[in-house]
Amino acid sequence: MRIVMGAQNCGFGPVAELAAVSRLLAGHERVFVGDGVAASFARANPDAFDDIRPVSGAVDALLESSDHVVSAMDADLALRAVVARRPLVMVDSLFGFWQLGRPPARIRDLCESLPRSGFAAADAHLRELSPHERVVAAHLLATDSVIQNFPGVGTRLAEFAALGSGPAVHLTGAIIDHTGLPGASGAAPPEYDLLVNVGGFRNFLLDFESNNDYLLLLERRLQDLPRDWPRFRRVLVCGGPFAGRRERTVSSAGREATYRCPPRRELLRQVAHTPAYLMAPGLTALHEALALDRLPLALHEQHYAHVFTVRRLGGTLFGRTANRFSDVVPYDDVPEEDFAGTAALVRIAGRIRTDEDLYAAFRRSFNERVEQYLSLTSARRRHGVRELRDVLGGEPVAPVVARIFAQ
Numbered sequence: 001m002r003i004v005m006g007a008q009n010c011g012f013g014p015v016a017e018l019a020a021v022s023r024l025l026a027g028h029e030r031v032f033v034g035d036g037v038a039a040s041f042a043r044a045n046p047d048a049f050d051d052i053r054p055v056s057g058a059v060d061a062l063l064e065s066s067d068h069v070v071s072a073m074d075a076d077l078a079l080r081a082v083v084a085r086r087p088l089v090m091v092d093s094l095f096g097f098w099q100l101g102r103p104p105a106r107i108r109d110l111c112e113s114l115p116r117s118g119f120a121a122a123d124a125h126l127r128e129l130s131p132h133e134r135v136v137a138a139h140l141l142a143t144d145s146v147i148q149n150f151p152g153v154g155t156r157l158a159e160f161a162a163l164g165s166g167p168a169v170h171l172t173g174a175i176i177d178h179t180g181l182p183g184a185s186g187a188a189p190p191e192y193d194l195l196v197n198v199g200g201f202r203n204f205l206l207d208f209e210s211n212n213d214y215l216l217l218l219e220r221r222l223q224d225l226p227r228d229w230p231r232f233r234r235v236l237v238c239g240g241p242f243a244g245r246r247e248r249t250v251s252s253a254g255r256e257a258t259y260r261c262p263p264r265r266e267l268l269r270q271v272a273h274t275p276a277y278l279m280a281p282g283l284t285a286l287h288e289a290l291a292l293d294r295l296p297l298a299l300h301e302q303h304y305a306h307v308f309t310v311r312r313l314g315g316t317l318f319g320r321t322a323n324r325f326s327d328v329v330p331y332d333d334v335p336e337e338d339f340a341g342t343a344a345l346v347r348i349a350g351r352i353r354t355d356e357d358l359y360a361a362f363r364r365s366f367n368e369r370v371e372q373y374l375s376l377t378s379a380r381r382r383h384g385v386r387e388l389r390d391v392l393g394g395e396p397v398a399p400v401v402a403r404i405f406a407q
Helices: 013-023 036-044 059-064 075-083 104-112 119-125 131-141 153-162 178-184 213-228 264-273 283-291 304-312 317-321 338-354 356-374 378-392 397-406
Strands: 002-007 029-033 051-053 068-072 088-092 144-148 168-172 194-197 234-238 248-252 255-260 276-279
Touching (some): 002 013, 013 029, 013 036, 013 068, 013 178, 013 283, 075 088, 075 119, 075 131, 088 131, 104 153, 144 397, 153 168, 194 213, 194 264, 213 255, 213 338, 213 356, 276 283, 276 356, 283 378, 304 317, 304 338, 317 356, 317 378, 338 356
Parallel strands (some): 002 029, 002 068, 194 234, 194 276
Antiparallel strands (some): 248 255
C-alpha cells in the first residue's frame, strides 16, 4: 500500500506526530510530501519514511497513485486527498485549540457542498474559512480522525458529533514514537547537565532570521546562565534554529554550550538521561518526556498555542512551575487569537531583550523557576508525571492505527 503523508508546517510537533504514525506503518510505502520546517524534520529523520518529496505540481498525480493519505493538521494536503477521492486520516493534537469564528454547522455545510473537480475549485469554495476553520473542515471531510486527548477536547467532540455524519473519530493518548522509547531509556551516563529544547520554532510568523526576538532573548539568557547556575557546566540546546550551518559549540571558563538539531531518537536519549530538562511547552515534547518518566520545566511561550497549553494545564505541577512572559510583562495586550497573540509575544520578547530593567526582572523570574524546579523531590516529580498522564491519557495510538489500516 502506498501512503502519502504530510504535516502542518508549524514547528516540529505536527511532523513528529506524523513520523510516529509512519513508524507504525513500516510495512507499507510511506511517502512524505512537504516543505519548510516539516521537511527539515523529515530529512533529519529519514528512517521514519520511505521517500521524501517537496510539494510541487506533481503532488496531485502522486495522490492519485496512492492508496491512503495521512495528514497531521495539514489542511491543504487533506483537501487535495479529498479531491483525489482517496481515504484520508487526519491526525491532530490540537483539536480543542482551533478557534472557530463561524458555527460548526456552517463549516459542515461548506464541506457537504464541496466541489471535487479539482483542488483550485475546492480551495476557492472554502476561501471564507480561517486557517483554523480549514483544519476543522479537513476533519469533517476525512475518513478517520485520530485526535490526541487534551482538556477541552471532549466539548469539541460533542459539537462535532452533533453535526451528524462525519469521520470515524478515534480519541488517543500520546501520539509519539513509542517504538523508539526502549532504546532511549536504556542505562547510560549523562553527557550534559542541562538540556534546552526549543522545538522547531518556525511557523506562520516566527522564523530564524526574522520575528526571532524569542531566540535572541533565549541566547542572551543562556550566555548569562553560567554566572547564575555554575552547576550547568555542559549544556545542550536543541531545535530547528540550530540545524546545519547554525550548529555550533561555545566554550567559556571551562563551561560548554552546544547548539544543534539532533535526530528525534537521539533527542529522546538526551531527554531520558540529562538531569535537568527545559522545553518549549509543546504537547509532543511534553508527551515524550512523560513517556520517559521525566517532568520538564516549561520555557516561556513562543506562540499563542503555548499560552493555551500552559493555561489548560495550569492546575498541574507542570503548569504551576512553567515560565511565563506574564511573570514580567502583563498580558493585557495579548489577543486571544493565534496570529495576533503570537505577534504580541514576539513584541514582548523584543521589549524584554532590549530593556535592561525588564531583562533583569526576566532573569530573576527565570532563576526562581529553575530553582523551584531543581528543588523538587523525586516523589514530587513522579507525582507531576502521574497527574499529567491522568489528564492527557487515552487509548494507545498503535492499536488505533492498526484498526484503521486493517479496514
